[in-house]
Amino acid sequence: MNDAPAPPRIVVMGPSGSGKSVVGAALAERLTTRYPGMRFIDSDDLHPAANVEKMRSGVPLDDDDRWPWLRRVGEALADAEGGCVIACSALRRAYRDAIRAACPDAVFAELVVTADELGERLEQRLDHFMPATLLASQLAALEPLADDERGVRVENTGPVGEVADRAIAAMAPGW
Numbered sequence: 001m002n003d004a005p006a007p008p009r010i011v012v013m014g015p016s017g018s019g020k021s022v023v024g025a026a027l028a029e030r031l032t033t034r035y036p037g038m039r040f041i042d043s044d045d046l047h048p049a050a051n052v053e054k055m056r057s058g059v060p061l062d063d064d065d066r067w068p069w070l071r072r073v074g075e076a077l078a079d080a081e082g083g084c085v086i087a088c089s090a091l092r093r094a095y096r097d098a099i100r101a102a103c104p105d106a107v108f109a110e111l112v113v114t115a116d117e118l119g120e121r122l123e124q125r126l127d128h129f130m131p132a133t134l135l136a137s138q139l140a141a142l143e144p145l146a147d148d149e150r151g152v153r154v155e156n157t158g159p160v161g162e163v164a165d166r167a168i169a170a171m172a173p174g175w
Contacts, residue, residue: 007035007083008172009103011073011151013090014111015138017121019156019163020087023111026164028085037082044087046072060137070095074102091141096149108151109167115139 008031012024021042028040044052051065073088077099090096090108100106113121118139145151152170156163 006105007038007081008085009077009080009083009106010085010171011077011090011096011099011106011108012085012087012111012167013096013108013145014113014156015089015091015118015142017118018111018113019121019160020089020111022160023109023156023163023167024085024087026160027109027167030161030164030168031083031085035083037080039080039082039084041076041080041084041086043069043073043076043089046076066095067098070098071102074099074106077106078103089138091138092143093146093149096145106150107171108145108149109171110145110151110153111156111163112153113156 010024010027012020012027014020021044024042025040028038031038047069051061051069054061054065070088070090073086073090077084077086088099090099096106096108145153152167154163154167154170
């Protein structure tokens, strides 16, 4: 009988510029000590080309664009046998529900960053298809994690490693 805990399946969520990819990668790296098969996935890599082109053109995605992508995110999370951290905006509860439908044991870490800071970060980011002009639509759609959702809210302030450590401590002491 194996009493080892199942490897975690974590979605690092928040609007564009909140640090999902950077914190998510650091979180996965820290968890590989306990879960050697842990991997990191950036959900941007799971978008179909049409979604990427739409965003690159400054057009926000609509739900018809998002549902197939969110299903792929949930499936990737569920299929990661050694555990997984995936960076995904997951702005609305319905989007998180879609991920949970494919991966019921998903836990969410919402990165909290002020709107002004998000704007500054996006203005400085030159190598991403998501333009700063779409930030307002993301903030309008954002539904913070509710008390009945499995997850934590973590302020993304300070060094990345400290943010990842706070997320781990808040989600599951002892990981």
